[in-house]
Amino acid sequence: MSIETTPASTPDPEWDKLISGLTAGPVDTPAGPVLQKTADIPANRPDLLGDLPLTPEWARTPTGWRARAAVGKVNRVRAFRRWVRRQNTEHGHSAQVFRGMRRTFLWIQGTEGVQVATARHEVRQAQDGYKTAKWGHDKRLIPGKEKDKRRAEMDRAFAGSVTAMTKYKSARKDARTRRAVRGTLAAAAVAVPEGAGIYLMGGTGGVIATGAALAAFALIGRRTMGGELYDDHDVKFGDTLKLTDSMLNKIYRDAKVIGADEAVELLTPCTLTADGKAWEVTLDLPSGTPLKKALTAKTGVASALGVKVQQLHQAPGDREGRLQLRVSLHLPFTGKPDPGPLLDLNCINLWRAIPMGVNLRGQEVSTSWVERSGLFGGEPGAGKSAAANDLLLAAALDPTVALYLCDGKAGADITPFEQIAAMYDTDGEPKNLLSVLRHIWEVEIPRRRALAKEHGSRKLTAAMAAKDPRVNLAVLLVDEWSSYGAAADRATREEMERLLRLIVQQGRALGIITLCATQKPDADSVPSGIRDILSIRWAMRCLTPPASDTILGQGYAAAGHNAQDILKSQRGVGIYMDGEGAEPELTRGYYYDDDEVALLLSRAFELRAKAGTLPGGQGSLADRLRALDDDHATVMAVLLDTFDAHADGDGEPAEWLPGTVLVDALVAAGLSVSADSLGRMVVRTDEEKGKRPWQSGRAVGYPRSRVLITVRDCHKLDI
Known part of the structure; x- marks a missing residue:
């Protein structure tokens, strides 16, 4: 790297600063990219002029060398086979x-x-x-x-x-x-x-x-009698498994994306990914060429590459006309699926993003379902139930989440969840679904709306849940709405549709997550008024492009996102769109077999039994604390009993009590807990430590909500 300078009458501070930065000694924490150590460069330096080497750093690691060696071996075998096939031709x-x-x-x-x-x-x-x-x-x-x-x-x-x-x-x-x-x-x-x-x-x-x-x-004699010269650059990617810069213009010209006298502009070189499974490149189409033209020519581009359509992935770049091309060496998502990450987790906080699957790059796709709703669709056997399990099992491992599960096809997919579900229907009975929807609309939503109003907000948030144990999430699953609609009379069907629309519209801000799954999400299987407000979409294998568009939205199939292209061997794979405005991407959901589902639900049952959130309840919170046979839990139980003993006229426990009252109650119960010890057990904020009116004076005390939070954080019990 060299720097050219020209004489100037006045110094340039910015240029001098740049020069000094380049010629200064090694820096410990460079702000930008760094040049890697070489024989000429003894230490890492900031790469202010952008002279980073094109060879990625991973290529010099043992994993990179193994990946390059594996690809080189495949290329050598392919080249030998190509040479053998060529011998019987005029190019032999x-x-x-x-x-x-x-x-x-x-x-x-x-x-x-x-x-x-x-x-x-x-x-x-x-x-x-x-x-x-x-x-x-x-x-x-x-x-x-x-x-x-x-x-x-x-x-x-x-x-x-x-x-x-x-x-x-x-x-x-x-x-x-x-x-x-x-x-x-x-x-x-x-x-x-x-x-x-x-x-x-x-x-x-x-x-x-x-x-x-x-x-x-x-x-x-290399040139034939017809004047044709054999050239390795004329071969296709499918023959060599190597993408070169010279291939790209030929590919897009053969696919009729660009003209014979036009060329694409490469923003990055063609590089092999770190896992050695695909080649990637970012390019700009010629000026004035719409990106949609390349996306809709997916079949032609795959043909020019010599690969299956499923091996080709084109994604829009950060601006119009920019394209990110990925060509997999082999058909993706056809091997054995990776173990689901929930198997290694003891519990889940559904207020945070949860793992839903793996994308083409092998990266985990995580989704936050708070204030979201979803629609999963595809033909029978495409993997909808397994995809829905990614959300249901995560929700099951959060003991605070209430599950409302309804299966219109009367199958066995949600049967294992019966023991932990607040309400469920596995018979495909419209009256049962109507009861579930009425309970959510008439009981759950009013209760949650009152909680939000109590916190001075229009919606429930994770911050509220951290302070108030009464704030939690709920999941409503409606599988095969069309089966319910076909078995119900007109009045019942209209009432179910009205309630479901209201729940989706108003429940999302109140912590109610709605998930609809169907084999063909048209106006009959999921009413269009409901389908249009379901934000998260997952289109599994479909039989027609219109069916794919019904799930993802009109025009996505024409833009290259067509679930009909998914092969039957790619089970559990779908085009996943994470919320409004998100770019769809091919994603494989995590798969949990029957034994793994049973293991996770057994773990969920234990969590809910300990938290007292199983259907029917498990006694008072104080009784559950005493059942833990722990000194700290016993102290918390006595404190809760003391708050209950000072209930108001309506029978509601006291919201605040002085510390002296609580210490006296602990001493009376035979527990030697001083005021200082109590302060260390129940940690309050500075505001909560302030004095409040009590009887004829003012005293320092403890709010009941702080005791409940301590119980939840220390003993993992649901409040």
Whole structure:
């Protein structure tokens, strides 16, 4: 890297700062990219001029070398197979050698043969003229003057014949001389290396010289008779499993995305990903070429690459006309799925993003379902139930989440969740679904709306849940709405649709997550008024592009996001769109088999039993604390009993009590807890430590909500 400077009358502080930054000593924490250590650069330096090497750092790691070695091995095998297939064609090496020999022979023969043939033809014409003139002269009955005239013509013809013969002999001699010289050169080019090789190295040298001669003939005959030259750049990605910069223009020209005189602009070189599974490049289309043209030409681009459509992924860049191209070496998502991450987790906080699957790059796709709702669709066997389990199992591992599960096809998908679900229907009975929807609309939503109003907000948030144990989430699953609608009368169907629409619209801000799953989400299976407000979409394998558009939205199939392209072997794979405005991407959901589902639900049952959130309840919170047989839990139980003992006229526990009252209650229960010890057990904020009115004076105390938060944080019990 060099820096050019020009004399200036006044100094440039910014330029001097840049120069000093480049020439200064090593920095510990560079602000920007760094140049990697080399023999010339003993330490990492800031790369202010953007001269980072194009070789990624991972390529020099053991993993990178293994990946490059594996790809190199595959490319060598592919190249050998391609060479074998080529031998039976006019591009084969044997055909090239014979073509080279023929062309060498034609070069030796030269063009002098044309001149010799022309001279020979002139000799024949002169001889024929002489014979004709002589026959005319030899006639006896010709007057004297006429005979003299014919004699003169015969003499001229004879002289022309002699001249033509002389010219012919000269041309033939010249041709032989030239051919001998060229033949000698050609023979010397073969014989001299052959003799030198045998003389210097014996038989080995002769073999090497022979190989060199054959290689020379093959090089001479590389171009076919039709003028076509064999070029490795003309091969497809599917033949070499290597994407090169020179391929890209040919690919998009063959796919009719750009014109024959246009070219794409590469923003990054074609590089192999760190896992060695795909090639990636970012490029700009020619000015004025819409990005949609490339996205809709997915089939043509895949054909030009020589791969299946499923191996090609094109995504819009950060601006119009910019394209991110990814070509997988093999068909993605066809192997055994990775183990689900929930197996390694004891519990889940559904207020945070949860893992839903893995994208093409092997990255985990996490989604926050707070204030969201979802629609999963696809043909039977595409993996909708497994995808829905990613949310349901995560919700089950959060003991504060209430589950409302309804299966219109009366299957066994939600049967394992029955023991922890607040309400469920596994019979596909419309009246049961109607009861669930009425309970949510008439009981859950009013209660949650009152909680939000109590906190001075229009919605429930994670911050509220951290302070108030009564704030929690709920999940409503409606699987196969069309089955419910087909089994219900008109009035029941309209009422179910009205309630579901209201729950989706108003429940999302109150912590109610709605998930609809169906085989074909049209207006019959999911009402359009509800389908349009479901934000998260997951389109599994579909039979038609319109069915894919019904899930993702109108026009996505034409833009290259067509779930019909998903193969049957790619089970559990779908086009996932994470919320409003998110770009769809091919994602494989995590799969949990029956044994793993049973294990997770057993863990969820224990969490809910401990937290007291199983259907029907598990006694008071104080009783559950005493059941833990822990000194700290016993202290918390006595504190809660004390708050209950000072209930108001409506039977509601006291919201605040002085510390002296609580300490006296602990001493009366036989627990030696001082005021300082109580302060360390129940940590309050500075505001909560302030004095409040009590009886005829003011006292320092503890709010009941702080005790509940301590119980939840220390003993993981649901409040």
